[in-house]
Amino acid sequence: MSARTHRRKTEQYDVVVCGGGLAGFCAAVAAARQGARTCLVQDRPVFGGNSSSEVRVTPHGAAAFHVYAKETGIISELLIEERARNHETVFENGWTNSVWDMTMYDMAQGTENLTFYLNTSIRDVRMANARNIASVIGYVANAELELELTADVFIDCTGDGIVADRAGCQWRMGSEGREEFGELHAPPEASGDVMGSSLLFKTKDLGRPAPFTAPDWAAKLDNPDFFYKQGRNPNDMRGGYWWIEIGVPWDTIYESEDIRHELTRYVLGVWDWIKNKDPLTKELAAHYAIDWIGQVPGKRESRRIMGHYVMTSHDPLNNTVFEDEIAYGGWFLDLHTPGGLLAPTSEHASSEGYNETSDYMVKSYCGPYGIPLRSTIAKDVDNLMMAGRNISVTHAALGTVRVMGTTALVGQAVGTTAAIALRKGLALADMPSQAIRDVQQALLRDGCFLLNSSNEDELDLARSAQVTASSEAVCQGGEVRADLLAAGELGPQDDALRQRKGQWIAISESRLDRVSVCLTNRSGGPQTVKAVIVPVDHIWDYRTDELPTLATTELLVLPGDYQWIDWDVRLGVRDGLKAGSFVRLDLHANSNIVWHCADGIVPGQPCAYEMGQGKMRRDWNGPTRSFRAEPAQYAYAPQHVINGVTRPYRYTNLWRSDPRLPLPQWLALSWEVPQTIRQVEVSFPGSLLWEYRGYAPFYRDPQCPRDYRIEAWVGGEWEQLLAVKGNYQRHCRYTLEQPVHTDKLRMVIEATNGDPSAAIYEIRCYA
Known part of the structure; x- marks a missing residue:
């Protein structure tokens, strides 16, 4: 029989999205929903990238650090649908199953104007001229099919920036030196160091002894300090350790297979330590067996394509307001130590034991902050955009914008922008100045949230x-749990006032006569607690030092449990009280006093605690502290809709x-x-x-x-x-x-x- 070459096919679209992780998937669905004929190309058999059942990294985002900050839009539709369908508990990493893959596949199948190719790798780019891509060349591995996909706009969501690289775009890889942008998180000197890739695993409790013998080629780990003094705590027998991470000295692009093999050695070596060597975990892990080991590492960093704006870490830390804001983030500046398992310590926050008030965490806590459209438009190619971890940011800024909840928002915004640009006949580079309002209003209508835009749609x-x-509900405050009150016991989120704590209170009236808090004093003697009321701009206004004070007092708390302490504040308009805004009731530190939580969450009224340097952060998972407000506030009016x-x-x-x-x-x-x-x-x-x-x-x-x-x-x-x-x-x-x-x-x-x-x-x- 004669030899036969592979088949070739050419197709034409308005928009071609390369890469089907959460950024690319949301970009493609958004472009298609906006009416653009769209093709999505993914090099794996499933959508989702790092979040898929192949890698199983849990999608993180702003809500990990800020109440009411969950990403909405396409990513919200997907996550709500997955939770409604899925029997599996969500553990931090390693527990994603195929229900998530099928939730994404179902949406792709049901999206009008969307064509997609799985198992298809982008191999090359053909240029129409020096500044425009004519087509991308893909290869469908299991079909021996070469695809040439032409389009007006291309979106690079490949993670490694393959399309941009082949098209000749300028990119960066590694860490900028501190002098270039003056970033606190940058190393003194620039280097090629990048964050590493992680390989996850999952275990199963068999309910009976489950022995494990590591193969000879597994990593030999025998030093407790490697784990407990270097930020690699094997604290959960279910697996999912993100810190099984390796990058340098290997190149995260060209030597990714070497990284995969090395990570597999370490997964087995870590489990051998937990099961057979560690006196702290051997008993805990006795009935657990490995149920799954990933063979696709989750990559954090490689090329970052240069756009019309390079976002630095100053932007999230200072909440820069961008006129061309198209998404938001809120993860902390989470820069993993280059080398991972091969480095002296793991990721900074982990090596400090996740101390939420450490100097590193205080200087790294940020957001929610805006992300500009200009960072998603390639500066060297006129019809190319980016979404995902390859957008135009510094290495330090990538520490926060790289998480998948954030990249999904950027993806939806980029897909929306591409479709609107085509509909209006505008160049991508002109969109931030000439059509940003159209993009922002389209995103809001499609369920997204923006920090500095609200619905102004003339057609609504x-x-x-x-x-x-x-x-209409009224807000009189948050009462304590009756069973705890009766028993005189502390609730699960009740702890001593070791730091200043704050409770947001929505003000609908032009006066606030009295506030009350439920406190316990078990010191045996009278205690005083300084209390202040300050105006705040919004629920993520964490400032403590820069805000004016509306009222201040010292609360006297006699010994005893669950006491409602009243404060006659008598605040009105003359004092600076504004209807339709929040104030924050802060109690200063006194470790002899407990400020009890409310029985449930009062909608829209969270609490926080001071982490240091004049900054607060979300308290635990955002409960409401006990409080009463007189008069009752009409905080849930119909007009809000x-x-x-x-x-x-x-x-x-x-x-x-x-x-x-x-x-x-x-x-x-x-x-x-x-x-x-x-x-x-x-x-x-x-x-x-x-x-x-x-x-x-x-x-x-x-x-x-x-x-x-x-x-x-x-x-x-x-x-x-x-x-x-x-x-x-x-x-x-x-x-x-x-x-x-x-x-x-x-x-x-x-x-x-x-x-x-x-x-x-x-x-x-x-x-």
Whole structure:
């Protein structure tokens, strides 16, 4: 038989996205949803990149450090869907299963305008001229098929920046020296050092002894100091240790297979230490057996493609406000030690025992902060954008922007920008100056959140409506758990006031007469606690030294448990109290005093503690501390659903019905002149407070409305337009079968997924 060469095929699209990790996946779906004919190319058999079942890194983001900072948009749709479908508990790393892969695959299959190729590697780029890519060349490994994909815009989400490199773009790799940008986290001298790659593993509790014998070629680890004094704590028998990490001296691109083999040696060596050598873990691990070992390392860093702006670590640390903001981040500046397991210590925060008040953590805590569009547009090629860990940032800034929750947001923004640029006939380089408002408004409409933009969509009919509701919750504060009060026991999040703690209080009235806190004093004698009330700009305003004081006092706390201590503050407008804003009630440190947590979380009203250098950080996982406010504050008014913000930020921004009244409850829009409405879009509460791994299997957020109907006032009565049963998604869009002409529209919430109140962040209406 004669030899046969592989087949070739050429296809043409508006947008081609190379790389199907979370950044590339969100970019492709966003571009397609915006109407661009889009092709997504992924070199693995599944989507998700580091988050997939091949690598199993848990998607992290801003919500790991900031309450109500969970990423929304496409990534939120995916994560909410996965939790609703999946039986598996989310552990930090190593526990992702194929339900996550199929959740992404399902969305890709159901996205109009989207074509995708899996198992397809990008091998080359063909240029139309010096500044424009004509096509990319891919090879489908298991089909012996060569693909040539032409497009108007290309998006490089390959991680290693393969497309940009082949197209001749300037890129950086390694660490900038401190002198270049004056970054606190930069080393004194520039080097080629990069963060390493990790290989994860997962174990299973068999309920009986499970012996393990390491192969001869496994790493031999016998020194406890390697683990316990160098930030590599084998503290969970379920596996998933991110610190099984290696980079330099190997090149993370060209020697990635050498890194993989070395990491496999170390996985087996670490498990051998845990199972057979470590006196602290041998008994704990006796019944555990290895269930899975990854063979695709999760890479943190390689090429960073130079764009029209290079983001430095000064930007997240100082919360730089960008006119072309298209996403946000909030992970800390998490720079792993080059070399990983081969270095003297592991990642800085880990080697310090994750001390949340250490000098390193104080100088590394940042955000939420904005990310500019200019950092995603290649400066050397006119039709190329980037999303993921290869965007235009310094090595130090990459420590925060590289996490997958953040890269997913950037991906959605880049895909949206590409489609809008094509629709408007604008060059990518002109988008930050000429069409940034269009991009920002499109992102907000698609469920995203931006720090410095709100809904200003002229086509949204709801913005001109009057809003009423069947009832409205009031906020009198947060009471303590009755069972703990009766028993005189401390709750799980109750601890001594070793640092200053702060509680946000939403102010709706022009006065605040009294605040009260529930304290315990077990010192045996009277104690005093300094209390202050300060105005804050938003729920992530962590400043302690720079804020003016509205009121201050010393609270006297006699010995005893669970005492409500009253403070007659008598604050009003003259004192600087502003309706529609937050104040923060701070209690200063006194280790003899416990400030008890509230029984549950009061929506939109979190707490924090002082970590040092005039800065606070989120307290534990964002509970509400006990407090009472007089008069009660009407913090959940119906009008919030058209104020343009879809989460707690500068205010609660939520309508919430009175929890004492039974469902159904309704919220209505009315206009002076009848409107023609074809589409209704709504943002519900839920899945914002914590990051992904904080949610249980088959989770459906109790706050999210489950069963509801939309009605219009037609012919003197309410006419049902549609009914929804079993919802658990946060952001929902409904197109009516026929446009309705009406001056009143209402949403009737019949049941939630568990919460006694109906609640909505935003309603939009379009013709």
